[in-house]
Amino acid sequence: MTIVPSSLVEQPRLASPPPAGPRKESGWRRRDRRWGYVFVGPQLIGMAIFVLVPFLGSMVLAFASWDGLSELTWVGFDNFISQLQDPLLLRSILNTLLIAAITVPIGLGFSVVIAVALEKLKTRTLYLVLFFAPVVTSTVAVAMIWQQMLRADGVLSSSISKIFGIAPPDWLGDPGLALISVCIVSIWASMGLNVIIFLAGLQNISPSVIEAAKLDGAGALGIFWSIRLPLLSPIIFFSSVIAFISSLQTFDVVFVLTANAGPDNATRTIVYHIYDLGFGRFEFGPSSAAAVILLLLTLVITFIQFGVQKKVVHYEDGAE
Incomplete structure (x- = not known):
């Protein structure tokens, strides 16, 4: 029997x-x-x-002069320079930042407290409907209802006058109270959505973590401050970013609640300033420049929030 080396045996060819x-x-x-x-x-x-x-279009008009009818002419950065020197814009920015500084922390704080209270209830459907109703209601309708309540002879002013025995406050005519009135309406109108979001976040916290804290002797306040609030911080951060952006865009409440942005421009916001320039004076160039300034202001505040969240927001998986 002859043995043939394997190297001499023809190997089958594989299909290419x-x-x-x-x-x-x-x-x-x-x-x-x-x-x-x-x-x-x-x-x-x-x-x-x-x-x-x-x-x-607004980016183009920000560098041009146009009233909607005449020929468009380029003016460069003149619109931005004139707007940054305009006292009305500076007043609008200050009012807008005040509205954001008041409505965001107070609104989110009340929403967290209400969400914690509703979490303890077994039947909370009716309360959720009542709190969420202003969110799905037209902002114009909400502002008109509050306008009637905040009048000098309205329900709220009359009740305060009878309870404390003082003259009814002029909520919409006093420059100091007009801005507070806008903040009250804004907080009331947006609270329902935050309550729903925070309630969902609280229900997502593992019950075993709460039970372990109770076994260690932690009280209700300690559990809320040391466990619930840190685990809820990502949702609070998300809601704060959305709330700040929404506050910077406040317009319809001011437009309906107060006439011509309130007494002495007390409630004049940036968006109302943009509207007044564009559709009140037909100065579309300065109006567009103010809109670009609002965009930059929104980006700066959002970047600051994202920078701060690295120190105050707690993520379970350690990611930021």
């Missing part, structure tokens, strides 16, 4: 892989992609028409 190239897409995948474009298309078209085009 097919040449690389674009894979043919199946028919059902093409149909699926086309239907995806059909469903996403209206949203993209709407964003392009009502968001992207106005944004680009």
Whole structure:
């Protein structure tokens, strides 16, 4: 018997892989992609028409002078310089920052307390509906109702006058009280959404963590301050960012609640200032410049919040 070396035996040839190239897409995948474009298309078209085009237009008008009828002329940074020197813009920025500084911490604080209280209730559906009703109600309707309540002869002023025996406060006519009135309405109108968000966050906390703290002798206040609040801090941070951006865009409450931004421009906000320049005086260049300043102010405040959150926000997985 002759043994043939394996090196001399002809090895079977393996089939060579097919040449690389674009894979043919199946028919059902093409149909699926086309239907995806059909469903996403209206949203993209709407964003392009009502968001992207106005944004680009305002960026162009910020460097031009135009009243809507005459020929557009380029003025460079003159609109920004004139606006930064305008006392009305500076007053608007101060009022807007005051509204944000008052409404955000107070609104979020009340929302956390209410969410903790509702968590203890077994039947809280009615309370959630009552708190959430202002969120889904038209802001114009809310402001009109509060306007009637805050009048000098309204329900709130009359009640204060009868209880404390003083002259009814002029909430909408006094420069100091007008801004506080806007803050009250803003807090009341936005509290329901934050309550829902915080309640969901509290229910997501593991009961075993709370039970372990109770076994260690922690009281209700200690559990809230040392466990619930730190675990809820990411949601509080998210809500604070949204609330600050919303406060910087305050307009409809001021427009309806107070006439011409209140007495002595006490409630004049940046967005109302933009509206007044653009649609009151038809100065679209300075109005667009003020809108760009608002955008930059919003970005700066948001970046500051993201910088602070690294020190005050607690994440369970350690990620920031």
